[in-house]
Amino acid sequence: xxxxVIAVANEKGGVGKTTTAINxxxxxxxxxxxxxxxxxxxxxxxxxxxxxxxxxKDHITLTNLIENMINYVTxxxxxxxxxxxxPPAEEVVIFKNGxxxxxxxxxxxxxxxxxxxxxxxxxILDEIVKQYGKGYDYVIIDCRPTLSKLTLNAxxxxxxxxxxxxxxxxxxxxxxxxxxxxxIIKRGFGHGGLNPKLEIEGILFTMYKGRLRLxxxxxxxxxxxxxxxxxxxxxxxxxxxxxxxSVLAKAAVRAYDKKNPVGLAYQQLAEExxxxx
Ligand SMILES: Nc1ncnc2c1ncn2[C@@H]1O[C@H](COP(=O)(O)OP(=O)(O)OP(=O)(O)O)[C@@H](O)[C@H]1O
Ligand SMILES: [Mg+2]
Numbered sequence: 610x611x612x613x614v615i616a617v618a619n620e621k622g623g624v625g626k627t628t629t630a631i632n633x634x635x636x637x638x639x640x641x642x643x644x645x646x647x648x649x650x651x652x653x654x655x656x657x658x659x660x661x662x663x664x665x666k667d668h669i670t671l672t673n674l675i676e677n678m679i680n681y682v683t684x685x686x687x688x689x690x691x692x693x694x695x696p697p698a699e700e701v702v703i704f705k706n707g708x709x710x711x712x713x714x715x716x717x718x719x720x721x722x723x724x725x726x727x728x729x730x731x732x733i734l735d736e737i738v739k740q741y742g743k744g745y746d747y748v749i750i751d752c753r754p755t756l757s758k759l760t761l762n763a764x765x766x767x768x769x770x771x772x773x774x775x776x777x778x779x780x781x782x783x784x785x786x787x788x789x790x791x792x793i794i795k796r797g798f799g800h801g802g803l804n805p806k807l808e809i810e811g812i813l814f815t816m817y818k819g820r821l822r823l824x825x826x827x828x829x830x831x832x833x834x835x836x837x838x839x840x841x842x843x844x845x846x847x848x849x850x851x852x853x854x855s856v857l858a859k860a861a862v863r864a865y866d867k868k869n870p871v872g873l874a875y876q877q878l879a880e881e882x883x884x885x886x
Pocket of ligand 1: 621622623624625626627628629650652654752753754815816846847848849850852853854856871
């Protein structure tokens with residue numbers, strides 16, 4: 610069975626990455642898909658949204674898995690079996706509020722620093738995704754708002770990237786660096802990259818307000834600057850207070866309010882993505 614791995618990333622903060630990861634997961638599940646979410650951000654907003662306290666010590670987190678893998682790479686694991694390094698899914702994947710996920714916590718920040726000083730760690734998240742993504746149709750990785758080692762690890766693990774952009778006048782300006790990084794992971798410097806299969810699933814305009822004129826203009830800007838080949842999703846996500854409300858309700862928008870336009874837009878986005886599966 611094929612598992613499609615999608616990273617949700619943008620180095621810009623607060624553009625709707627976590628909201629997209631959660632709602633896309635919910636909507637894909639509504640379509641009968643089995644989806645694993647991974648919180649790859651020390652802020653742990655996704656973990657909270659799914660109903661788990663990131664400070665709790667009761668569960669294994671992505672931090673533990675990455676630390677174990679670093680110990681393995683550096684040989685300080687003292688011959689511990691690979692099974693103990695990446696424990697069985699039953700001990701790692703949390704099932705709560707209808708979501709299946711690997712949680713994060715703030716210590717992921719420290720684990721990321723260790724990634725910087727340890728060689729050969731670009732594929733650690735890929736290894737984790739291969740281990741726990743078995744049996745899922747999709748794995749969705751929610752990234753932190755930086756182009757740091759954890760995010761680059763997500764690009765190595767992913768088949769594709771969704772780039773949410775807040776619909777505001779200069780939103781497209783920041784895209785250059787992100788696209789360049791994705792290109793380098795894909796192609797390297799002309800000698801093959803770390804992940805040649807990596808694609809851009811699409812640019813997703815989020816939080817548009819009022820009329821569509823600005824988003825149409827932004828779409829044109831994307832095409833003009835980065836080429837017609839860069840996919841911009843037909844679905845755009847409007848703004849609604851139900852989105853932040855649903856965070857507190859620990860639910861997807863459509864589970865919280867069936868008719869809200871944000872939830873309906875994510876339903877449409879899931880259709881757009883799933884029809885390319
Ligand atoms: N369509 C929307 N309408 C209104 N508010 C939204 C919408 N999408 C997201 N929000 C709100 O905007 C804030 C930022 O969203 P979110 O956490 O999804 O962004 P993010 O890109 O993951 O942020 P970060 O970079 O910090 O990880 C949240 O309070 C969220 O509830
Ligand atoms: Mg986030």
